[in-house]
Amino acid sequence: MSRKTKEEIALIYQQMQEYICKGLEEGDGQGKFIEDRWERSEGGGGRTRIFQDGAIIEKGGVAFSAVHGATPEKILQKLGLDQADFFATGVSIVLHPFSPKVPIIHMNIRYFEMENGIHWFGGGIDLTPHYIVPEDAAYFHQKLKETCDAFDSEYYPKFKNWADDYFYLKHRDETRGIGGIFYDRLSASTDGQFQAILDFSLALGRLFPEIYGYFMHKNAKLPFGPEEKAWQNLRRGRYVEFNLVWDAGTKFGLDTNGRTESILMSMPPQAEWTYMHQPRPGSEEEFTLKHLKKGLDWLSYQS
Numbered sequence: 066m067s068r069k070t071k072e073e074i075a076l077i078y079q080q081m082q083e084y085i086c087k088g089l090e091e092g093d094g095q096g097k098f099i100e101d102r103w104e105r106s107e108g109g110g111g112r113t114r115i116f117q118d119g120a121i122i123e124k125g126g127v128a129f130s131a132v133h134g135a136t137p138e139k140i141l142q143k144l145g146l147d148q149a150d151f152f153a154t155g156v157s158i159v160l161h162p163f164s165p166k167v168p169i170i171h172m173n174i175r176y177f178e179m180e181n182g183i184h185w186f187g188g189g190i191d192l193t194p195h196y197i198v199p200e201d202a203a204y205f206h207q208k209l210k211e212t213c214d215a216f217d218s219e220y221y222p223k224f225k226n227w228a229d230d231y232f233y234l235k236h237r238d239e240t241r242g243i244g245g246i247f248y249d250r251l252s253a254s255t256d257g258q259f260q261a262i263l264d265f266s267l268a269l270g271r272l273f274p275e276i277y278g279y280f281m282h283k284n285a286k287l288p289f290g291p292e293e294k295a296w297q298n299l300r301r302g303r304y305v306e307f308n309l310v311w312d313a314g315t316k317f318g319l320d321t322n323g324r325t326e327s328i329l330m331s332m333p334p335q336a337e338w339t340y341m342h343q344p345r346p347g348s349e350e351e352f353t354l355k356h357l358k359k360g361l362d363w364l365s366y367q368s
Contacts, residue, residue, distance in 0.1 A: 075131040088274025095120035108134035125160035126330035159331035165297035166287040168194040187249040193242030202363040229359040239357035298337035
């Protein structure tokens with residue numbers, strides 16, 4: 066088995082973008098993606114697909130990119146690398162639903178290599194409910210565990226803890242949502258290992274429309290009112306804070322002179338910041354805030 070080239074991986078990820086977009090259009094039942102192709106002056110480019118006029122998804126993006134060129138000094142210092150040209154490709158997704166009862170979701174699968182032979186895979190998938198529902202959290206984490214276990218029984222506990230630490234707003238002392246899995250710098254010493262890690266990333270990609278299709282159909286028609294919409298916008302504000310202050314992918318994209326519109330497609334259509342907002346005692350909002358914590362085992366959660 067020969068190792069896939071970077072061009073072959075980029076093509077595979079491009080096909081994954083197609084697969085995910087098709088699944089999301091079928092799940093929403095109304096909206097369609099529009100495609101925006103772009104080029105990076107230093108090398109490479111991509112195609113950003115933005116979801117519009119959906120019945121369930123208010124704003125969403127599924128972005129593919131494959132960029133290359135001289136590695137910026139800031140990236141070399143941050144990653145502790147020697148000077149060499151780089152190549153990076155991947156698919157990144159963020160979906161913001163109309164209903165506060167449907168969660169925000171994010172996924173990213175990516176591949177990075179340098180001309181000196183350094184390479185790695187990274188990615189993850191995490192869920193940000195506006196309202197935490199333990200049964201939904203258990204479903205989400207069970208699906209991730211099943212996918213991880215098909216490749217390595219150590220993946221889920223390791224990557225789950227990594228996600229808890231990564232998707233964390235230090236300045237708020239709260240997690241972004243109920244976590245998921247996150248991994249980075251997975252490299253291979255053999256062609257077989259390389260293929261296995263690539264296959265793992267593709268399994269996550271195939272899982273994505275299945276998981277979000279479940280939440281769209283289960284939760285989109287649940288009733289809500291102005292109070293829930295106001296809470297949704299507050300939670301969206303937290304999402305913005307994480308992406309602009311802590312998210313490594315946002316920083317990498319901007320530091321490599323990526324396309325700003327595509328990098329910031331993750332932003333919600335509206336968000337709010339209410340000074341010193343406190344939820345009512347005993348409310349669903351208070352329950353959610355109390356469960357934005359690291360280390361919760363959603364697979365065996367007892368209320």
